[in-house]
Amino acid sequence: MLLRQGAQRLALISESPRLDAELLLAQALGVGRTWLLTHAEDTATPLTYRDWIERRAAGEPLAYIVGFKDFWTLRLAVTAAVLVPRPETELLVERALARVDHPTARIVDLGTGSGAIALALAAERPQWQVTATDASAPALAVARANALALGLMHVELLHGSWFAPLAGRHFDTIVSNPPYIAGDDPALAHPALQREPQAALTPGGDGMAALQTIIETAPRHLTRHGWLLLEHGAGQADEVTRRLVARGFHHVTSRRDLAGHERVTEAQWPFD
Secondary structure, three states, X not given: OHHHHHHHHHOOOOOOHHHHHHHHHHHHHXXXXXXXXXXXXXXXXXXXXXXXHHHHHOOOXXXXXXXXXXXXXXXXXXXXXXXXXXXXXXXXXXXXXHHOOOOOOXXXXXXXXXXXXXXXXXXXXXXXXXXXXXXXXXXXXXXXXXXXXXXXXXXXXXXXXXXXXXXXXXXXXXXXXXXXXXXXXXXXXXXXXXXXXXXXXXXXXXXXXHHXXXXXXXXXXXXXXXXXXXXXXXXXXXXXXXXXXXXXXXXXXEEEOOOOOEEEEEEEOOOO
8 A cells, every 4th residue: 555655646757656665665664675565564654755755756856865876886875966876877887997908097087976987986996096076065075975985985086177176187088977968958847857956967058068178178188098988968979979089089989878879979089
């Protein structure tokens, strides 16, 4: 009854109302989903669960309500100061791991938010020198808390927009999931997206401003054979490729996420 009622309440806002209801009830009770599925109907409805169902029904992202989101192999704390990490962004982690074979590579994650990309890379490659930047001090505080909780305090976290805190520094790989949604995209009207930090979702205009800034500036911070890996919108691969080639990058390739969308484009700065 509890789960059925919760799922019915969330049917209009969530693509997975039953799963959301299960996760909220399990978290409210402090139990796992396996236990919940066999005992839920014998449990008194916690007031917390009722409140969380209403918050979710109003459009608040599930991760903000429970306070965490699983990403790669990590459980990350999230607040309304950061974007909720998406599964498709794991492709950026996967491609960075595939592209970089130097045991002590220098990596920077631009616009780190919760720290998802930087911390996933640091967890997989403890010897890498991982740096992350973000223009939002509240977002950087979330990333620092995650680094501490995960025992990854060797990750360098710097406050500033894109490359601003990195003057004179060079990296073997630059990764970024910048804001790329066009300012007039109807998706921004979705209740869940309206709760997330808008500056991390859209730069306005055609959505290309942040991507162009990174593409233009990255060569000044890459080693001669370094890689730039960018997440972008499903329909932006051709334009991102064009701009990378125009800037002088080589070996430009777009990679598809699990949904089949061209989601990450990677490019190498030439040797000469």
